Amino acid sequence: MASRVTTQVMHMYPGGRLFSFLPNFFPAALLKINYLRFSTSSHECSTEIIQKPENGVLINNLTVMGVDIKMARRRQPGVLRKLITHEKCVAEFLRSKGANNKTIASIISRYPRAITRSYSHLEERWQLWQSIFKTDSEIINIIQRSPESYFRSSDNENLGKNISFLCSLGLTADDLHRMLTTAPRTFSNSLELNKQMVTFLQDLAVSLGVENPYEFVKRIITKNAYVLIRSTKRIKTNVEFFTEALKLSNSELIKLLQGHGGEVLDLSSDYMKRNFINMSEQLRSLGCTPEEVKKFFIDYPPAFYASSEKVSNKIDCLLEKEINIKQLLKKPRVLEFSAENLKNRIKELERVGYDFRKHGITILDSSRRRFEAKLKKLNGDG
DNA sequence: CCAACCGGGGTCTGCCATAGTA
């Protein structure tokens, strides 16, 4: 906290004096360098702080490579002051794996610390990732998507241990592939952190009286790859929230977590609570009983995911056409379609005189192809 | 043949804070 404030304060007081004995001095960098001087208001005496200058040669190299210096500086200013970096090696390495110059520049702009990794280090890390991915381009795609996930940790040994650990849980090659693709951060977590989550889930299973805790854990983390990149605090809060909000018995909770409940387990706790409250209120105000609301969430936990604004939009779409809310309770998956899509479908159906009161809203819950086929038929019948 | 049930698939980072380290 303190150091953070200091940094901000320093940026508020740019300017100051220059040193002439800077290593790697380079005119182009001069303009960017902050030699700072500031006074702390909390102390009587004024303190002078001299910021180490940026490495001009490095800045020049990065500029030539097309790196967004402003972005890099904003994200990890310290890297730009380092005297020894490996930007050329990193670029060469990534290029050898099929990344183009633009991609490389973007990667370094977004995660400058990447250039502190050596060639041999990168080679070693790549080999570990290759134990899960088949092609270089798959890995490049992920690095491009999230440079931080790949580069944040310099601990290759830890990465190897993580892979072994996850394998030891009985995860298949496919499972690992999906996890690393969807939540690459998992593999940069410390082994200890991943173990903590697994232990937490195992303990939970045991306390609930799950027959096979081992399978329970496996199911949760394969169903929801994001669980392992969340804090145990969040997962714990969410489990407690499920239990309290829906007044679940142990067996009901187990069933929920092993089913669709697992899919929303990683949501931000407050967000989930807000959505629950909003949705419950809407349903109640439209005449649903508390029991119906509870059943709705148990049968259809993805409802926790639905943000209040989108849900309101969708419900409005239905109500406008005098569709009874009870029909939604029967077909909650209708909520999975975008409001836009629902609106269009309802419009199309109105055109052919579809009677929702008679036929319900099941027709809205179908794939595009099936819906269109159905519509064509309705059209044909007049 | 068809509606209804139901599981699966894509996708999810970029930032901040801080303990630890050189």
Place this chain on the structure above:
DNA sequence: TACTATGGCAGACCCCGGTTGG
């Protein structure tokens, strides 16, 4: 003391089609 490594947070759905039972 600057910098690194890493924990943690906010943000937030939509869709397809195989199978099955009537």
